Structure formats: structure tokens, C-alpha cells
Amino acid sequence: MAATVKVRLISLVVVFALWWLGSLLAGDLILPSPVTVVGRFTDLIADGALGRALRIGLTSLAVGGGAAIVVGVPLGILLGVHRTLGRAFDFYFSALYVTPFSAVAPLFVLWFGFDSGTRMIFIFFFTLPQIVIVCYQGARATPEGLIDVARSYQARPRDIFVKTILPYEVPFIFTALRLGVGRAVQGMVVAELLISAAQGLGFLITAYSAALDIGAVLAVVLFIMFLGVLASMLVQRIEDAVAPWHSEVTTTGEPSGG
Amino acid sequence: MAIEVRPTASAGSGEKPRGRRRSRRLVPPQAISVAGLVALWWLASVGQPSHILPSPGAVAGKLWEIAFVTGELWAALQISLVSLLLGGGLALVVGVPLGVLMGAQRTIERSLDLYVIGLYVAPVSALTPLFIFWLGIDLAPRVATVFVFAVPQIIITCFRGARSTPLTHIQVARAFRATRRDIFTKVIVPHEIPYVVTALRLGLGQAIKGMVLAELLISTTGLGLLLSTYSQLFDTAALIAVVLVLMLLGVLATAIVARLEKAITPWRPL
């Protein structure tokens, strides 16, 4: 354990040192030093800009991502359990999954305009395939053997579903939540960048970029990335605590920014 | 004491599994759902102005036009694909060795894992505006964006490959007195190759997403210019056409590499 922490600490120190050196060489305008960035960060918190932006972003995130979870989990399970429906529709979600979804943003803007509702819709469709696919694979992954056990006790289809498939599905639902949260955060950032909101996080980035205040831009960007990591870690911890038995999920969970 | 063997009743009675036969005669459900979707789309588009919801026919016509008549789609794609190839290639050149090294050496893994996982989980799209500031609005920020999208996925996949080398494989080599170099070249590398191909597939998907995002944020040439032009002209049909083409690009590229994976490693249940 100690060795791990030591190595990580050393590498962090090295990274900070390189950053600081870089800022000395390139000048504070091009690459602000860590100190500058921390300073701008506290400024942004102080004048409430970051707080406002977060509120705006997290609202879209909660609505869009939440809707994706509420719709996606049952949908994925349904497609997994119902063979014909599954075969008819699963490839849509696989295709959507590998599609660069940000390409749809201009279309959404054309249809719905530049407001927060558009972003919510974008985040919803951005997150949905991830959740559906994971839950779908989970429902289909219930081993035939387990289902046969239920059938040998003359279980009705409804019982088979509730007592065999659903419990087997639970870890997959958690994985879907974890990956879905990560994906929703990315969707939020892309939405903010492409469907700009007044005072949103994307707005902060573009506005401060234009003002050549790179320290502020870096502060916001690093903060966003930190948020994404935090969200993922949190859900992972909750998952480990509540459902410590792990099932294998075949998707490698590509959290993408597009 | 003679033991009698009686032939089982059903042997050779010519019964075939009926169920399977039946489903082969029907049209595959995918075709039905696609047809249904297109029909719904067409219905919805009737009576709608074409700049809101163009009919499937209008989109098809527009696609034909920009693909084969004016050729502007290919011209734009060509420009954009350069950044994809450069960024993706760079991601492979950097990511594969790094992933393998991290898998092979604990120290390297521990010193880099924070950043790799961080990049993997974090919304790296936030970095593109920074790249634009630092690198301009030409090829460089696009390549950089594609790179940061693809590289964490590639590193992690190659890492998993190197780390998953079965202990028995290594023990077999040691029992035959293989040198460390032998173990690397004859055990770890062959075991790793399928993972590199998987990394290529997953990385390609990510790279395409990076490419598109960069294009949307840097709308000076290529796809980005195309998309922003169509947006301004309210040419919805063209927008939808481009989206469909990009969707197809993602699906095809991934499918082709998946075939390659299957060919290289017939023993893996992919």
C-alpha cells in the first residue's frame, strides 16, 4: 500500500513541477501556473459564477440523465427478456452507441432552439443507449441453467422474471447507473459546448477564452473533469457497498465526449 | 447374462426442430422495425415544412446530391479524416506501448494510472476549447482532440491485455527455462495482439467522436464547415443526411475491425 501511495505522490509532484516549469517558460498568458489557476478558481467561486454555472449544468444533467435512467433500465430489460422485440430494436442502440452523437446537436438546435430544454433532450438521447445496452445484456445474460431451475419448480413466467432474471440483473443495473452517470456528465459538457447557455459552464469556457483569461478557462475545465471523475467514483463506491458481488459486463463502457 | 440393447424410439424418425424452420421463413425483425421506423417518419413529415422535418425521400435525395452531385460531402470528409488518421495513429503509437508497459510493470502502472483513468472518465470534450486557444483553428487542435479521446481507451485495453496474461502461460515458459526476453516476445506479445486489435476498434469509435466534436467546435473547414453552413441555411435534410452518414461511418468502421478481430483470434469467444 505504502509503495503505491509513494509512487502516485511522486508522479503528482512531477506533473505539478512540469506544469509550473511550463508556465514559467511559456508565460502566464499562455500557460498559467498552478497558483494562478487556483486563484482564478477561488475568484469564480467567490463571485458565484461557478455556482450558477453548476446549477444550470446540473439541472440539465439531472433531468436528462434521470429520464434516461428511468426510461432506459426498463427498456433494456424488456428488450433483453422479449426475444423478438430485442432482435428488432437492439441494433438501434448499438448503432447509436458508436455514433458520434455530437453531430446531432446542430439538428436539435434547429428543432428546439438554444435553451436548456434542448440540452436536456440532448443529454437524454446521449445517455440512453449506454443504459439500454448494459441492462439489455444483463437481462440476456441470465444463465439458461438458472432459468431451468425455476422452470423445474413449475414457476410461472412472471415468477421466473421476478425471482430469477431480475435479481441476476441487479448488478448490471448498477453498472448501467455508473456508466450512465459518467456518460451523462460528458453529455452535459458537450451540450454546454455546442448548445450554449447563458452563464452555463460552456459559456464560461468560451467567454473566458475570448477574454484570453486562460487561468479561468483552465480552472473551469479542470473542475469539470474533476466532477466527472468524482461522479464515477462515487457511484462505484455505492455499487461496491450495496452490491459487492460483481457480474461481468461485456461492454467496456466507453464513456465518450461525443 | 446377455444384455439387451433396444434402439430408442425416436432415432431416425425424421423429426426436425420445427421452431427453427419457421423463423427462417419470416423476414428478420430488424428489417420490419427499420421499415416501420421509416414509415412512421414519412407519416410524421407529411404536412410539415421541409425545414422542420423533411420526408425520408427528401433526405435521400439530399444525400445523393451532396454525395454524388456536388461531392461536397466527400471533400469535407476527406479533410476531416486527415485529423482522424493523424490523431488516431498518434494515439495508437503512444497508447499501445504505454498500456503494455503499464500492464507489465507495477511501478509504471501506479505512477500513471491516476491520469489514464482520469482521462478515461472525465469529459475530455472540455479540453477542446483549450486546444483551440493553444494550437489554433487548423489541423492541430483537431488532431489533439482526436488523440485525447482515443488514447485512454487504447491504453486501458492494452493494459488489460498485458495484465491478463494467464499465469500458466508464463509458468510454462519458465518451466522450459525461457529468458525474460523470451517470455516477453513469445508469451506476452502474442497474447497481447488480439487486445491491440480490440483497442483499435474501441479507439476508432472514440476517435470518430473526437473528430466530430472538434469539427463542430472549429467550423472553418471540412465537416464542421459543412454542418454550420447547413445549420445557417436551415437545410435540415442535409443535416440529417450528414448525421446518417456519420452514424454509418461509426458502425462500419467498428464492424470492419470487429471482423478483423475475429479473424485474428478464432479461439476467443468475442
Place this chain on the structure above:
Amino acid sequence: MVGNEQAKLVLEGIHKTYETKRPRNTFLRRFLPDWKSEMIKVVAIEELSLEVHAGEFVSIVGPSGCGKTTALRIMDALVPADGGRVLINGTETAEPRSECGFVFQDFGLYPWRNVAANVEFGLELRGVGPEERRRRAQSFIKLVGLEGFESHYPHQLSGGMQQRVGIARTLAIEPEILLMDEPFGSLDALTRRIMQFELLRILGSQRPTTAVFVTHDLEEALVLSDRVVVMTRRPGCCKEIVDVPFGRPRTPEVLDSPEFLELRRHLWESLQEEQVPVAGAVQPDG
């Protein structure tokens, strides 16, 4: 079978200890897996000594977890011993020896190599040229009964066939000592029986090979060996050594002989004493 010449393989006072983490049961452990866990030492092998003579086939049997696989790995230096030493041909062992050939329980075939390439593996590592390699490997492929399957890949073969490839691969380097770690353990009972007699046939056609064979199957040990070593439960050491007086070549009839049944009963009782005591232990029939 005990001759006056120096023993081929000698274990002297082998010790082996493992350290494992034992977590304590607290709710916090779910969030912090290392919370309040302690390292405990498990003694796998204690004071194990054994002499194996040239040309002998010795089996090691024992209850689960007694360390027999560990002992075998220590013999080939795949695992370092914590105490004692291993002597092969009179010299101490620190690295896997070229005199030893090891056969693994899960076959350990490389999926990207076909049968021929797998069998050639050891020769390849020794720098034998391609032509020579192919020739030598071919003779062993034929010996184990897989002629015609040279271009097949492991995933196309059954378990028994895969293990034959594993055996051919080990024989191809013509080791003086064969170390076999439950090689038939992952095969079904019928295939296992077939492979036992196949092994006898294969070894019978070679010059006398010294072999150490780990198994949990008492009948297997009796069919194959000249001596059977019974290990105690953990910490493992040698409980007793049983001589197997049947002549060679062995035939399936030996399975029905009264001496065989008597030896089997004896081994069973010996092992039963090593099991954790359970009320109303079952007696084998015969």
C-alpha cells in the same frame, strides 16, 4: 527399486510458508478493503524430505491443500522454498532445471500456436533449428497418438488431446525427470483412465524416465507408480511411502487384483486419518 547409486532427485527438509491477508469483518471494509486486515502466515509444507531414484515413477497423494502441488513446483524451482534444498543429480537447484520437464494440470497450451508449434516450444527456446525441431516434434506427436493433427489449434481439440499435446511438448525436450501436476485432473473419468494407460505406453516405449506425479486419485497413483508418497494435511510432510509391487508393463487387469484393492484400502485409510474428523466417516467398498 532402491539402488546404490545416488538418488536422482532429493528433497531435504523443505519448508514453504505463504502470507495471506485476512480481513476482519467490519462494515467499513466495504469502503476501505484494507481496513483492519492482518497478514497471517500459512505453513504449506514443513520438513518434507524425499528421495527419488533414477527410473522410478513416484506418485504423491494427499488431502486437498496439503501442499503436494507446491512441493512439485518447488522441485522445479517454479516456486522458491523457504527452507531446505532440492538436489537434482547431486547439485542444488535455484532455477528451473534443464533436466526437468513439467506437465501442467490445465495443459498451458498457447492458443496462438498450433499443435506442432506448441510441441516445438521447448526446442525453439533451446535454439534448435526449424528443420530439426519439426522432425523431433513430429516423432513425439506421433508417439502420443496425435499424428495428423499437427495443424490443429488447441481450441479445436478435446481435453484429452490437449493434454497429449502438453505431454508431447514436455517429452520433446527429453527431460531426465518428468514432473506432472495432476495432468489428468481436468479430464472426465473415462478419458482419465484411458490417458493413464496411454501414459504407461508412452513412457514404456522411452528409455526409463524418472517421474514424480501428483494426484488426488488413489487408483491412478497405484496404476502408474512404483512408490506412492502419502502426505499429511497442512502443514504437509511425508506421512508414509507405500511400495507398489506390480510388474511392468502394467495392464488393466491389475485394477481387479486383490493386491490392488488392498493397497487402495490402505491408502484410503491413511488419507482418512488426515482428513478433518467427521462423525460417521464412510468406508470404501472392497
